[in-house]
Amino acid sequence: MHLTRFRVNSARPGARRLLSSPQSLHAAVMSSFPTVLPSDSDCPRVLWRVDHNARAEVFLYVVSPTRPDMTHLVEQAGWPAAATDPETPGWQSRPYTPFLDKLTAGTVWAFRLTANPIHFARRKDGEPTKRTAHQTSHHQQRWLIERQERSGFRIIEKPPERRLLPHGTTHQGHAHHGDQYELTVRDRRDLAFTKGSATKEAVRLVTVTYDGVLEVTDPAALRRTLTQGLGKAKAYGCGLMTLAPAATTQGRA
Known part of the structure; x- marks a missing residue:
């Protein structure tokens, strides 16, 4: 299991479109997993939540069986230029199982x-x-x-x-x-x-x-x-x- 946090750039039009539509945001989250097909009804459970801590502080949290690739979300709703460094791709993901086991x-x-x-x-x-x-x-x-x-x-x-x-x-x-x-x-x-x-x-x-x-x-x-x-x-x-x-x-x- 993995826990992932993605900071949403609420100033971008793409971010505002996603935040206004749970259906679109669900599709964007599920597109973070290359092995999951849209027609796959038996795909593992993926949970997500948006936290609106402040107008300019919005976070997307995801709990998933595998590590996501959120490159497309960075391009639509993040900071693409800042994410060019491989060490800071625009989201943070860490193994969740060690925490759960403790x-x-x-x-x-x-x-x-x-x-x-x-x-x-x-x-x-x-x-x-x-x-x-x-x-x-x-x-x-x-x-x-x-x-x-x-x-x-x-x-x-x-x-x-x-x-x-x-x-x-x-x-x-x-x-x-x-x-x-x-x-x-x-x-x-x-x-x-x-x-x-x-x-x-x-x-x-x-x-x-x-x-x-x-x-x-x-x-x-x-x-x-x-x-x-x-x-x-x-x-x-x-x-x-x-x-x-x-x-x-x-x-x-």
């Missing part, structure tokens, strides 16, 4: 995840359930909390003295997690685009980014989460969780 239960990490939090609901009795996006930050947060155990981690809870909401606060009859955990939900994006050049199938997604602090509870399950993704819409920049050292991390990998 994950141990009880260690604490900061994490980031962009996801498509959904549920299945019906508008009235007798109708089939329909995939529906969670609309509020409360429900979006609960979506992740409900998946933490089977995904191999536990989101750290805030100490009581740091909580702004009193213990036992409820929202529409449900326990409200808004201030219980070291977790924020931000950068909501409502995406609408067409899928495929022939069918022109309409796709609508709601994505959000989670920032928080977690404790590893099941290293094997967390490795699966980090390499296979979490939730739906993985082809469109969702599902990729990354870890970074936290102030309370017990070790380094």
Whole structure:
């Protein structure tokens, strides 16, 4: 496995076109692997995510089974002249497996995840359930909390003295997690685009980014989460969780 970071030159027209179309960016990411053909439906899972840290600081992260070649992305959305040096091709890629193998239960990490939090609901009795996006930050947060155990981690809870909401606060009859955990939900994006050049199938997604602090509870399950993704819409920049050292991390990998 490899983890790759590509800095996007947001001043270039090609970059703006890619950032405005998850379908185009997915195709560009998959074109980074010369052995993967567009018609190959059994290709290995490739996860990607765009982080908009600031207007001029946009990064593309990719987790993939093999090392990518992003020359075409440099030409479209990078700094081609600066990438002429073979030592600095315009992206950084490193083996991911050594880090994954060192994950141990009880260690604490900061994490980031962009996801498509959904549920299945019906508008009235007798109708089939329909995939529906969670609309509020409360429900979006609960979506992740409900998946933490089977995904191999536990989101750290805030100490009581740091909580702004009193213990036992409820929202529409449900326990409200808004201030219980070291977790924020931000950068909501409502995406609408067409899928495929022939069918022109309409796709609508709601994505959000989670920032928080977690404790590893099941290293094997967390490795699966980090390499296979979490939730739906993985082809469109969702599902990729990354870890970074936290102030309370017990070790380094």
